[in-house]
Amino acid sequence: MRVALFLTCVNDMLYPQTGRAVVRLLERLGVEVDFPAGQTCCGQAQYNTGYRRQAEPLVRRYAEVFDGYDHVVTPSGSCVAMVRDNYPRIAARAADEGRDEGLAGAAAAAVPKTYELTEFLVDVLGVTDVGAYFPHTVTYHPSCHGLRMLGLGERPRRLLQAVRGLELRELPGAEECCGFGGTFAVKNPDVSAAMGQDKIDNALSTGAGVLCGADNSCLMHLDGMLRRQDAPLKALHLAEILASTEERPYMAAETTGKIR
Template identity: 60%
Template structure:
Protein backbone atom coordinates (compact mmCIF):
# COMPACT_ATOMS: atom_id res chain seq x y z
CA UNK A 1 0.00 0.00 0.00
CA UNK A 2 1.14 3.52 -0.72
CA UNK A 3 0.72 5.90 2.20
CA UNK A 4 1.55 9.56 2.57
CA UNK A 5 3.20 10.76 5.75
CA UNK A 6 1.96 13.91 7.45
CA UNK A 7 4.74 14.43 9.94
CA UNK A 8 3.17 17.49 11.70
CA UNK A 9 5.04 20.77 12.06
CA UNK A 10 5.95 20.15 15.72
CA UNK A 11 7.76 16.95 14.76
CA UNK A 12 9.27 18.49 11.65
CA UNK A 13 10.82 21.30 13.69
CA UNK A 14 11.80 19.45 16.86
CA UNK A 15 11.46 15.67 16.51
CA UNK A 16 12.49 14.56 12.99
CA UNK A 17 13.37 11.14 14.39
CA UNK A 18 9.69 10.39 14.85
CA UNK A 19 8.97 10.83 11.16
CA UNK A 20 11.94 8.63 10.30
CA UNK A 21 10.67 5.98 12.73
CA UNK A 22 7.22 5.94 11.09
CA UNK A 23 8.81 5.59 7.66
CA UNK A 24 11.13 2.80 8.78
CA UNK A 25 8.28 0.95 10.48
CA UNK A 26 5.87 1.12 7.54
CA UNK A 27 8.54 0.22 5.01
CA UNK A 28 9.52 -2.77 7.15
CA UNK A 29 5.89 -3.88 6.93
CA UNK A 30 6.08 -3.69 3.14
CA UNK A 31 4.43 -0.35 2.39
CA UNK A 32 5.57 2.58 0.29
CA UNK A 33 5.83 5.86 2.18
CA UNK A 34 5.75 9.25 0.49
CA UNK A 35 6.51 12.59 2.12
CA UNK A 36 4.90 15.53 0.31
CA UNK A 37 7.34 18.38 0.73
CA UNK A 38 4.54 20.92 0.25
CA UNK A 39 2.92 20.04 3.57
CA UNK A 40 2.80 22.63 6.34
CA UNK A 41 0.81 23.06 9.58
CA UNK A 42 -2.63 21.45 9.87
CA UNK A 43 -3.92 24.62 11.58
CA UNK A 44 -4.51 23.16 15.02
CA UNK A 45 -3.08 26.09 16.98
CA UNK A 46 -4.96 28.60 14.84
CA UNK A 47 -8.23 26.73 15.32
CA UNK A 48 -7.91 26.33 19.08
CA UNK A 49 -6.88 29.95 19.67
CA UNK A 50 -9.68 31.47 17.60
CA UNK A 51 -7.89 32.30 14.33
CA UNK A 52 -10.44 30.43 12.27
CA UNK A 53 -9.87 32.24 8.99
CA UNK A 54 -6.19 31.40 9.08
CA UNK A 55 -7.02 27.82 10.12
CA UNK A 56 -9.37 27.50 7.14
CA UNK A 57 -6.57 28.64 4.81
CA UNK A 58 -4.31 25.91 6.21
CA UNK A 59 -7.11 23.35 5.92
CA UNK A 60 -7.47 24.22 2.22
CA UNK A 61 -3.74 23.77 1.75
CA UNK A 62 -3.78 20.44 3.59
CA UNK A 63 -6.64 19.04 1.51
CA UNK A 64 -4.92 20.26 -1.65
CA UNK A 65 -1.65 18.57 -0.77
CA UNK A 66 -3.03 15.25 0.46
CA UNK A 67 -6.31 14.89 -1.44
CA UNK A 68 -7.94 11.47 -1.20
CA UNK A 69 -4.73 9.55 -0.47
CA UNK A 70 -4.28 7.45 2.67
CA UNK A 71 -2.50 9.70 5.16
CA UNK A 72 -0.70 8.53 8.31
CA UNK A 73 0.48 10.86 11.05
CA UNK A 74 2.39 10.32 14.30
CA UNK A 75 0.30 13.08 15.90
CA UNK A 76 -3.04 12.20 17.44
CA UNK A 77 -3.82 15.87 18.00
CA UNK A 78 -3.27 16.74 14.34
CA UNK A 79 -5.35 13.77 13.18
CA UNK A 80 -8.15 14.94 15.48
CA UNK A 81 -7.90 18.47 14.08
CA UNK A 82 -8.23 17.28 10.50
CA UNK A 83 -11.13 14.95 11.21
CA UNK A 84 -13.07 17.04 13.72
CA UNK A 85 -12.19 20.67 13.01
CA UNK A 86 -12.05 20.76 9.19
CA UNK A 87 -15.79 20.11 8.68
CA UNK A 88 -16.57 22.77 11.27
CA UNK A 89 -14.15 25.20 9.62
CA UNK A 90 -15.82 24.59 6.27
CA UNK A 91 -19.26 25.29 7.70
CA UNK A 92 -18.03 28.41 9.49
CA UNK A 93 -16.37 29.70 6.31
CA UNK A 94 -19.35 28.82 4.14
CA UNK A 95 -17.01 26.86 1.89
CA UNK A 96 -18.69 23.80 0.32
CA UNK A 97 -15.52 22.93 -1.62
CA UNK A 98 -13.56 22.66 1.62
CA UNK A 99 -16.37 20.62 3.17
CA UNK A 100 -16.26 18.18 0.25
CA UNK A 101 -12.47 17.96 0.37
CA UNK A 102 -12.49 17.39 4.13
CA UNK A 103 -15.06 14.61 3.77
CA UNK A 104 -12.77 12.87 1.28
CA UNK A 105 -9.73 12.80 3.55
CA UNK A 106 -8.50 9.49 4.99
CA UNK A 107 -6.22 10.56 7.83
CA UNK A 108 -5.12 8.02 10.45
CA UNK A 109 -3.13 8.29 13.63
CA UNK A 110 -0.36 5.66 13.53
CA UNK A 111 -1.88 3.12 15.93
CA UNK A 112 -5.25 3.37 14.18
CA UNK A 113 -3.62 2.69 10.83
CA UNK A 114 -1.64 -0.29 12.06
CA UNK A 115 -4.46 -1.99 13.95
CA UNK A 116 -7.58 -1.00 11.99
CA UNK A 117 -6.34 -0.63 8.42
CA UNK A 118 -3.41 -3.06 8.22
CA UNK A 119 -4.79 -5.46 10.83
CA UNK A 120 -1.36 -5.70 12.47
CA UNK A 121 -0.54 -5.81 16.19
CA UNK A 122 2.87 -7.50 16.21
CA UNK A 123 5.06 -5.27 14.04
CA UNK A 124 8.24 -7.24 14.71
CA UNK A 125 9.62 -4.75 17.23
CA UNK A 126 12.11 -5.42 20.02
CA UNK A 127 12.55 -3.03 22.93
CA UNK A 128 13.92 -4.56 26.17
CA UNK A 129 12.78 -1.91 28.63
CA UNK A 130 10.08 -1.22 31.21
CA UNK A 131 7.56 1.13 29.57
CA UNK A 132 4.43 3.00 30.62
CA UNK A 133 1.99 4.63 28.23
CA UNK A 134 0.37 8.07 28.56
CA UNK A 135 -2.84 8.38 26.51
CA UNK A 136 -2.86 12.01 25.40
CA UNK A 137 -6.12 13.91 25.64
CA UNK A 138 -6.72 14.11 21.89
CA UNK A 139 -5.99 10.42 21.37
CA UNK A 140 -8.18 9.49 24.32
CA UNK A 141 -11.14 11.82 23.88
CA UNK A 142 -11.22 13.00 20.26
CA UNK A 143 -9.88 10.04 18.31
CA UNK A 144 -10.89 7.41 20.89
CA UNK A 145 -7.97 5.18 19.97
CA UNK A 146 -8.72 3.11 23.06
CA UNK A 147 -6.33 0.25 23.68
CA UNK A 148 -4.75 0.18 20.21
CA UNK A 149 -1.39 1.61 21.38
CA UNK A 150 -1.39 -0.78 24.35
CA UNK A 151 -2.05 -3.77 22.11
CA UNK A 152 0.89 -2.75 19.92
CA UNK A 153 3.16 -2.28 22.92
CA UNK A 154 2.18 -5.63 24.47
CA UNK A 155 3.31 -7.36 21.27
CA UNK A 156 6.81 -5.82 21.37
CA UNK A 157 9.39 -8.44 22.28
CA UNK A 158 11.34 -7.74 25.45
CA UNK A 159 9.08 -4.88 26.50
CA UNK A 160 7.55 -4.87 29.99
CA UNK A 161 4.40 -2.73 29.92
CA UNK A 162 3.27 -1.27 33.24
CA UNK A 163 0.00 0.54 33.91
CA UNK A 164 0.13 4.27 34.54
CA UNK A 165 -2.00 5.40 37.51
CA UNK A 166 -4.55 8.09 36.63
CA UNK A 167 -3.61 7.64 32.98
CA UNK A 168 -6.71 9.45 31.75
CA UNK A 169 -5.73 12.70 33.48
CA UNK A 170 -4.31 15.51 31.32
CA UNK A 171 -0.57 16.21 31.55
CA UNK A 172 -1.23 19.95 31.50
CA UNK A 173 0.19 20.80 28.10
CA UNK A 174 -2.84 21.55 25.92
CA UNK A 175 -0.93 23.75 23.47
CA UNK A 176 -1.58 27.38 24.38
CA UNK A 177 -3.11 26.25 27.69
CA UNK A 178 0.36 25.67 29.15
CA UNK A 179 1.36 29.24 28.31
CA UNK A 180 -1.86 30.96 29.33
CA UNK A 181 -2.29 28.96 32.54
CA UNK A 182 1.30 28.26 33.53
CA UNK A 183 0.76 27.68 37.25
CA UNK A 184 -2.07 25.23 36.69
CA UNK A 185 -0.15 23.51 33.91
CA UNK A 186 2.86 23.00 36.19
CA UNK A 187 0.66 21.55 38.93
CA UNK A 188 -0.93 19.13 36.47
CA UNK A 189 2.37 17.89 35.06
CA UNK A 190 3.73 17.48 38.60
CA UNK A 191 0.91 15.03 39.31
CA UNK A 192 1.57 13.25 36.02
CA UNK A 193 5.29 12.93 36.69
CA UNK A 194 4.63 11.58 40.20
CA UNK A 195 2.46 8.83 38.73
CA UNK A 196 5.06 8.05 36.07
CA UNK A 197 7.82 7.70 38.65
CA UNK A 198 5.60 5.45 40.74
CA UNK A 199 5.63 2.93 37.88
CA UNK A 200 9.44 2.63 38.01
CA UNK A 201 9.37 2.70 34.21
CA UNK A 202 12.48 3.35 32.14
CA UNK A 203 10.43 5.02 29.40
CA UNK A 204 7.10 6.84 29.12
CA UNK A 205 5.64 6.89 25.64
CA UNK A 206 2.69 8.58 23.94
CA UNK A 207 1.21 9.33 20.52
CA UNK A 208 2.01 13.07 20.65
CA UNK A 209 5.47 14.59 21.02
CA UNK A 210 3.91 17.85 22.21
CA UNK A 211 2.71 16.21 25.42
CA UNK A 212 5.96 14.28 25.74
CA UNK A 213 7.89 17.55 25.56
CA UNK A 214 5.93 18.88 28.53
CA UNK A 215 6.32 15.67 30.52
CA UNK A 216 9.96 15.27 29.52
CA UNK A 217 10.81 18.79 30.65
CA UNK A 218 9.37 18.10 34.08
CA UNK A 219 11.11 14.72 34.34
CA UNK A 220 14.47 16.19 33.36
CA UNK A 221 14.32 18.68 36.21
CA UNK A 222 13.88 15.83 38.67
CA UNK A 223 16.83 13.92 37.19
CA UNK A 224 14.85 10.73 37.63
CA UNK A 225 16.30 8.93 34.64
CA UNK A 226 12.95 8.31 32.91
CA UNK A 227 13.08 8.85 29.15
CA UNK A 228 10.25 9.99 26.91
CA UNK A 229 9.76 8.34 23.52
CA UNK A 230 7.12 8.49 20.84
CA UNK A 231 5.22 5.25 20.24
CA UNK A 232 6.61 5.12 16.69
CA UNK A 233 10.21 5.05 17.94
CA UNK A 234 9.51 2.02 20.11
CA UNK A 235 7.65 0.19 17.34
CA UNK A 236 10.49 0.87 14.90
CA UNK A 237 13.04 -0.89 17.14
CA UNK A 238 14.29 -4.34 16.11
CA UNK A 239 16.62 -7.02 17.51
CA UNK A 240 19.18 -6.18 14.85
CA UNK A 241 19.95 -2.87 16.54
Protein backbone atom coordinates in the same frame (compact mmCIF):
# COMPACT_ATOMS: atom_id res chain seq x y z
CA MET B 1 -2.09 1.51 -1.66
CA ARG B 2 -0.64 5.02 -1.68
CA VAL B 3 0.37 6.18 1.80
CA ALA B 4 1.70 9.59 2.81
CA LEU B 5 3.35 10.68 6.05
CA PHE B 6 2.03 13.88 7.62
CA LEU B 7 4.87 14.73 9.97
CA THR B 8 3.27 17.79 11.69
CA CYS B 9 4.95 21.01 12.82
CA VAL B 10 6.09 19.86 16.25
CA ASN B 11 7.73 16.73 14.90
CA ASP B 12 9.27 18.54 11.95
CA MET B 13 10.90 21.16 14.16
CA LEU B 14 11.71 19.20 17.31
CA TYR B 15 11.28 15.45 16.80
CA PRO B 16 12.29 14.48 13.25
CA GLN B 17 13.46 11.12 14.61
CA THR B 18 9.81 10.24 15.24
CA GLY B 19 9.02 10.74 11.56
CA ARG B 20 11.98 8.60 10.57
CA ALA B 21 10.77 5.92 12.97
CA VAL B 22 7.31 5.92 11.37
CA VAL B 23 8.80 5.46 7.90
CA ARG B 24 11.18 2.76 9.12
CA LEU B 25 8.32 0.91 10.82
CA LEU B 26 5.90 1.09 7.91
CA GLU B 27 8.51 0.11 5.35
CA ARG B 28 9.38 -2.90 7.48
CA LEU B 29 5.71 -3.87 7.24
CA GLY B 30 5.80 -3.59 3.45
CA VAL B 31 4.24 -0.14 3.10
CA GLU B 32 5.81 2.36 0.73
CA VAL B 33 5.61 5.81 2.29
CA ASP B 34 5.71 9.17 0.52
CA PHE B 35 6.52 12.49 2.12
CA PRO B 36 4.88 15.34 0.18
CA ALA B 37 7.23 18.28 0.63
CA GLY B 38 4.42 20.82 0.31
CA GLN B 39 2.81 19.88 3.62
CA THR B 40 2.54 22.58 6.26
CA CYS B 41 0.68 23.14 9.54
CA CYS B 42 -2.77 21.58 9.96
CA GLY B 43 -4.01 24.84 11.51
CA GLN B 44 -4.58 23.54 15.02
CA ALA B 45 -2.62 26.35 16.69
CA GLN B 46 -4.59 29.02 14.85
CA TYR B 47 -7.94 27.37 15.43
CA ASN B 48 -7.38 26.76 19.14
CA THR B 49 -6.38 30.36 19.78
CA GLY B 50 -9.42 31.83 18.05
CA TYR B 51 -8.01 32.56 14.60
CA ARG B 52 -10.62 30.44 12.85
CA ARG B 53 -10.56 32.19 9.49
CA GLN B 54 -6.77 31.98 9.29
CA ALA B 55 -7.08 28.20 9.54
CA GLU B 56 -9.29 27.99 6.44
CA PRO B 57 -6.47 28.16 3.83
CA LEU B 58 -4.67 25.38 5.69
CA VAL B 59 -7.68 23.10 5.33
CA ARG B 60 -7.56 23.55 1.57
CA ARG B 61 -3.79 23.16 1.44
CA TYR B 62 -3.92 19.93 3.43
CA ALA B 63 -6.49 18.50 1.02
CA GLU B 64 -4.45 19.57 -2.01
CA VAL B 65 -1.11 18.28 -0.72
CA PHE B 66 -2.52 14.86 0.15
CA ASP B 67 -4.81 14.56 -2.86
CA GLY B 68 -4.39 11.21 -4.59
CA TYR B 69 -3.28 9.31 -1.50
CA ASP B 70 -5.36 6.50 -0.06
CA HIS B 71 -4.16 7.08 3.48
CA VAL B 72 -2.42 9.86 5.37
CA VAL B 73 -0.63 8.66 8.50
CA THR B 74 0.63 10.88 11.30
CA PRO B 75 2.23 10.24 14.70
CA SER B 76 0.09 12.94 16.32
CA GLY B 77 -3.38 12.33 17.70
CA SER B 78 -4.02 16.03 18.20
CA CYS B 79 -3.43 16.81 14.53
CA VAL B 80 -5.64 13.92 13.43
CA ALA B 81 -8.34 15.22 15.77
CA MET B 82 -7.94 18.66 14.19
CA VAL B 83 -8.53 17.24 10.71
CA ARG B 84 -11.40 14.95 11.62
CA ASP B 85 -13.28 17.03 14.14
CA ASN B 86 -12.53 20.63 13.24
CA TYR B 87 -12.05 20.68 9.45
CA PRO B 88 -15.77 20.01 8.86
CA ARG B 89 -16.65 22.74 11.39
CA ILE B 90 -14.32 25.24 9.71
CA ALA B 91 -15.73 24.42 6.28
CA ALA B 92 -19.33 24.69 7.45
CA ARG B 93 -18.73 28.08 9.04
CA ALA B 94 -16.91 29.37 5.95
CA ALA B 95 -19.91 28.36 3.85
CA ASP B 96 -22.43 29.85 6.27
CA GLU B 97 -20.60 33.18 6.25
CA GLY B 98 -20.26 33.18 2.46
CA ARG B 99 -16.46 33.03 2.31
CA ASP B 100 -15.75 29.65 0.75
CA GLU B 101 -18.57 27.29 -0.07
CA GLY B 102 -16.16 24.86 -1.74
CA LEU B 103 -14.15 24.26 1.42
CA ALA B 104 -16.57 21.55 2.48
CA GLY B 105 -15.37 19.38 -0.38
CA ALA B 106 -11.76 19.77 0.72
CA ALA B 107 -12.63 18.81 4.28
CA ALA B 108 -14.72 15.86 3.15
CA ALA B 109 -11.79 14.54 1.11
CA ALA B 110 -9.30 14.92 3.95
CA VAL B 111 -11.23 13.44 6.88
CA PRO B 112 -11.69 9.76 5.96
CA LYS B 113 -8.13 9.19 4.75
CA THR B 114 -6.34 10.65 7.82
CA TYR B 115 -5.15 8.15 10.42
CA GLU B 116 -3.24 8.31 13.67
CA LEU B 117 -0.37 5.80 13.52
CA THR B 118 -1.78 3.18 15.89
CA GLU B 119 -5.15 3.30 14.09
CA PHE B 120 -3.45 2.70 10.77
CA LEU B 121 -1.45 -0.23 12.10
CA VAL B 122 -4.35 -1.97 13.84
CA ASP B 123 -7.35 -1.00 11.70
CA VAL B 124 -5.89 -0.73 8.19
CA LEU B 125 -2.88 -3.07 8.22
CA GLY B 126 -4.50 -5.40 10.75
CA VAL B 127 -1.36 -5.93 12.83
CA THR B 128 -0.49 -5.64 16.51
CA ASP B 129 2.83 -7.50 16.46
CA VAL B 130 5.02 -5.33 14.27
CA GLY B 131 8.20 -7.31 14.93
CA ALA B 132 9.58 -4.82 17.44
CA TYR B 133 12.16 -5.51 20.16
CA PHE B 134 12.59 -3.08 23.04
CA PRO B 135 14.02 -4.63 26.24
CA HIS B 136 12.97 -1.91 28.67
CA THR B 137 10.28 -1.16 31.24
CA VAL B 138 7.61 1.15 29.83
CA THR B 139 4.54 2.96 31.13
CA TYR B 140 2.03 4.44 28.68
CA HIS B 141 0.33 7.85 28.87
CA PRO B 142 -2.77 8.16 26.63
CA SER B 143 -3.04 11.77 25.49
CA CYS B 144 -6.38 13.55 25.68
CA HIS B 145 -6.97 13.88 21.93
CA GLY B 146 -6.21 10.24 21.29
CA LEU B 147 -8.21 9.08 24.27
CA ARG B 148 -11.27 11.31 24.07
CA MET B 149 -11.59 12.62 20.53
CA LEU B 150 -10.18 9.73 18.49
CA GLY B 151 -11.14 6.89 20.81
CA LEU B 152 -7.87 5.04 20.31
CA GLY B 153 -8.76 2.80 23.21
CA GLU B 154 -6.53 -0.25 23.58
CA ARG B 155 -4.78 0.04 20.22
CA PRO B 156 -1.53 1.58 21.59
CA ARG B 157 -1.44 -0.84 24.51
CA ARG B 158 -2.00 -3.86 22.26
CA LEU B 159 0.91 -2.77 20.10
CA LEU B 160 3.15 -2.27 23.13
CA GLN B 161 2.16 -5.59 24.69
CA ALA B 162 3.29 -7.38 21.52
CA VAL B 163 6.81 -5.89 21.62
CA ARG B 164 9.39 -8.51 22.56
CA GLY B 165 11.42 -7.69 25.66
CA LEU B 166 9.12 -4.86 26.72
CA GLU B 167 7.58 -4.86 30.19
CA LEU B 168 4.48 -2.66 30.26
CA ARG B 169 3.62 -1.19 33.65
CA GLU B 170 0.27 0.35 34.48
CA LEU B 171 0.26 4.13 34.89
CA PRO B 172 -1.87 5.34 37.83
CA GLY B 173 -4.29 8.06 36.75
CA ALA B 174 -3.50 7.29 33.14
CA GLU B 175 -6.64 8.98 31.80
CA GLU B 176 -5.91 12.27 33.55
CA CYS B 177 -4.63 15.15 31.41
CA CYS B 178 -0.90 15.90 31.54
CA GLY B 179 -1.57 19.64 31.56
CA PHE B 180 -0.12 20.58 28.20
CA GLY B 181 -3.18 21.37 26.11
CA GLY B 182 -1.33 23.56 23.62
CA THR B 183 -1.90 27.20 24.55
CA PHE B 184 -3.37 26.10 27.90
CA ALA B 185 0.20 25.54 29.09
CA VAL B 186 1.07 29.11 28.07
CA LYS B 187 -2.02 30.81 29.46
CA ASN B 188 -2.19 28.78 32.66
CA PRO B 189 1.42 27.84 33.39
CA ASP B 190 1.02 27.16 37.12
CA VAL B 191 -1.95 24.85 36.65
CA SER B 192 -0.26 23.18 33.67
CA ALA B 193 2.92 22.54 35.66
CA ALA B 194 0.96 21.14 38.61
CA MET B 195 -0.92 18.74 36.34
CA GLY B 196 2.32 17.74 34.65
CA GLN B 197 3.95 17.07 38.01
CA ASP B 198 1.08 14.79 39.02
CA LYS B 199 1.56 12.83 35.79
CA ILE B 200 5.32 12.59 36.34
CA ASP B 201 4.92 11.47 39.95
CA ASN B 202 2.54 8.74 38.82
CA ALA B 203 4.92 7.64 36.08
CA LEU B 204 7.89 7.55 38.45
CA SER B 205 5.89 5.46 40.91
CA THR B 206 5.78 2.64 38.33
CA GLY B 207 9.55 2.29 38.36
CA ALA B 208 9.56 2.26 34.54
CA GLY B 209 12.49 3.62 32.58
CA VAL B 210 10.38 4.95 29.70
CA LEU B 211 7.27 7.12 29.66
CA CYS B 212 5.67 6.36 26.31
CA GLY B 213 3.02 8.33 24.45
CA ALA B 214 1.60 8.67 20.95
CA ASP B 215 1.75 12.47 20.77
CA ASN B 216 5.01 14.42 21.06
CA SER B 217 3.29 17.60 22.21
CA CYS B 218 2.34 15.95 25.50
CA LEU B 219 5.71 14.23 25.70
CA MET B 220 7.51 17.54 25.13
CA HIS B 221 5.72 19.02 28.13
CA LEU B 222 6.50 16.04 30.36
CA ASP B 223 10.04 15.52 29.11
CA GLY B 224 10.91 19.14 29.83
CA MET B 225 9.86 18.70 33.43
CA LEU B 226 11.66 15.37 33.71
CA ARG B 227 14.90 16.86 32.38
CA ARG B 228 14.78 19.82 34.76
CA GLN B 229 14.38 17.39 37.66
CA ASP B 230 17.04 15.02 36.29
CA ALA B 231 14.49 12.26 36.80
CA PRO B 232 15.39 8.65 35.93
CA LEU B 233 12.72 8.47 33.25
CA LYS B 234 12.83 9.08 29.50
CA ALA B 235 9.83 10.30 27.49
CA LEU B 236 9.67 8.51 24.15
CA HIS B 237 7.19 8.37 21.28
CA LEU B 238 5.54 5.02 20.70
CA ALA B 239 6.70 5.01 17.06
CA GLU B 240 10.33 4.90 18.16
CA ILE B 241 9.64 1.85 20.31
CA LEU B 242 7.76 0.08 17.53
CA ALA B 243 10.53 0.85 15.05
CA SER B 244 13.17 -0.75 17.26
CA THR B 245 14.37 -4.28 16.44
CA GLU B 246 17.22 -6.51 17.56
CA GLU B 247 19.00 -5.80 14.28
CA ARG B 248 18.38 -2.06 14.49
CA PRO B 249 17.71 -1.24 18.15
CA TYR B 250 16.67 2.09 19.52
CA MET B 251 19.90 3.63 20.77
CA ALA B 252 19.62 5.31 24.17
CA ALA B 253 22.91 7.04 23.43
CA GLU B 254 21.12 9.11 20.80
CA THR B 255 19.28 10.96 23.55
CA THR B 256 20.19 12.63 26.81
CA GLY B 257 17.56 10.66 28.71
CA LYS B 258 18.09 7.58 30.82
CA ILE B 259 16.53 4.26 29.85
CA ARG B 260 16.57 1.10 31.90
